[in-house]
Amino acid sequence: MSKHPTIAEHLEASGVSRRSFIQLCSMLMAAAPFGLALTGKKSLLQVAAAIGKTKRPSVIWLHFQDCTGCTETLLRTSAPDVAHLILDVISLDYHETLMAASGAQAEAALRSAMAENAGKYVLVVEGSIPTKDEGIYMEMGGRPGVRVLKEVAAQAAAVIAIGSCASWGGIPSADPNPTGAVGVDSIISGKPIINLPGCPPNPYNLLAVVLEYVTMGKLPEMDELHRPRFAYDRVIHENCPRRAHFDAGRFALSFGDAGHRQGWCLYKLGCKGPVTHAACSLRHFNEIPGVWPIGIGAPCVGCTEKGVVWSMGTFETVPIHGATPPDNYPPIFTSIGGVKTGAAVLVGLTAGALATGALMASKHLPDETPETQQPDSKTPSGD
Numbered sequence: 001m002s003k004h005p006t007i008a009e010h011l012e013a014s015g016v017s018r019r020s021f022i023q024l025c026s027m028l029m030a031a032a033p034f035g036l037a038l039t040g041k042k043s044l045l046q047v048a049a050a051i052g053k054t055k056r057p058s059v060i061w062l063h064f065q066d067c068t069g070c071t072e073t074l075l076r077t078s079a080p081d082v083a084h085l086i087l088d089v090i091s092l093d094y095h096e097t098l099m100a101a102s103g104a105q106a107e108a109a110l111r112s113a114m115a116e117n118a119g120k121y122v123l124v125v126e127g128s129i130p131t132k133d134e135g136i137y138m139e140m141g142g143r144p145g146v147r148v149l150k151e152v153a154a155q156a157a158a159v160i161a162i163g164s165c166a167s168w169g170g171i172p173s174a175d176p177n178p179t180g181a182v183g184v185d186s187i188i189s190g191k192p193i194i195n196l197p198g199c200p201p202n203p204y205n206l207l208a209v210v211l212e213y214v215t216m217g218k219l220p221e222m223d224e225l226h227r228p229r230f231a232y233d234r235v236i237h238e239n240c241p242r243r244a245h246f247d248a249g250r251f252a253l254s255f256g257d258a259g260h261r262q263g264w265c266l267y268k269l270g271c272k273g274p275v276t277h278a279a280c281s282l283r284h285f286n287e288i289p290g291v292w293p294i295g296i297g298a299p300c301v302g303c304t305e306k307g308v309v310w311s312m313g314t315f316e317t318v319p320i321h322g323a324t325p326p327d328n329y330p331p332i333f334t335s336i337g338g339v340k341t342g343a344a345v346l347v348g349l350t351a352g353a354l355a356t357g358a359l360m361a362s363k364h365l366p367d368e369t370p371e372t373q374q375p376d377s378k379t380p381s382g383d
Contacts (some may be wrong), residue, residue: 166195
């Protein structure tokens with residue numbers, strides 16, 4: 001087997017059958033159903049052929065100011081599980097949390113991975129980078145972390161900022177930001193950079209980006225904040241399981257009240273779903289439906305948005321526990337097309353269309369207690 005085997009060669013040498021490899025490919029396709037370019041191919045066998053020919057990408061993972069939550073979410077993937085992911089699909093050559101080496105051995109492993117894969121490896125950055133006072137608030141191997149980042153990124157093929165800390169600065173950057181914490185793209189330029197914000201982000205977004213890059217030779221289409229559109233192209237509000245309650249004007253008014261227990265909309269409890277771009281309502285963590293903030297009765301705090309939760313120090317944008325102002329609503333897209341939220345819009349459910357009165361509910365947020373709120377038996381007018 002060559003020094004840098006393809007995924008298929010590595011699996012064959014490891015005793016993995018072709019049947020198992022096809023099953024792995026089907027799991028990879030399911031892992032990122034809303035974006036991986038490979039899924040545009042005609043069949044599973046074609047996808048398997050494309051993945052099999054790909055050399056296992058070398059991945060170097062650096063930690064900065066973080067809680068390790070992004071790594072923890074990676075460890076909990078199940079389709080494929082983390083063993084398949086880091087042993088068969090990618091070559092995770094450096095990761096402080098998961099590697100056995102430490103100290104001088106870890107430093108040697110980093111240098112070796114960079115030298116052997118110069119210009120080809122994918123650098124994943126977790127955590128914000130302290131820049132104040134020349135980066136003295138964090139050192140790696142006796143050097144300021146910001147310097148290490150620049151050195152490793154200089155030889156990377158692409159840089160992925162995983163999590164909101166690496167993307168925007170996250171919690172460490174909240175006012176007064178004592179360490180001068182910033183995101184990767186505030187430091188690195190001249191390299192393909194992709195942000196995967198979230199606290200933590202969905203690990204399958206990372207898997208989809210890495211596989212698309214090494215297999216297709218390109219990064220997925222990104223928005224203006226360098227987020228992949230396949231995972232961040234719509235707001236949670238569009239596909240929220242509580243959306244029907246929003247449209248009908250049924251809102252929980254306090255935690256534990258009757259409306260909250262019945263699964264009513266969490267808008268008045270500070271939910272940021274209408275302005276938060278993420279796929280949380282479509283792709284759940286741990287493959288268990290309902291295991292995400294809104295699913296367990298907690299409002300979305302907007303952790304994927306640069307100007308929402310991470311402005312917590314000054315609340316200049318949207319207070320974390322305050323309802324999103326209706327004027328901030330982006331257009332709502334439905335099966336019948338775009339709906340502007342600047343005016344109330346109504347489409348009859350009985351005609352087979354989707355009720356989309358987004359501003360109707362926000363204009364008429366009832367002040368009654370949930371016990372006195374009654375769903376209107378008539379179609380709401382939105383006036």
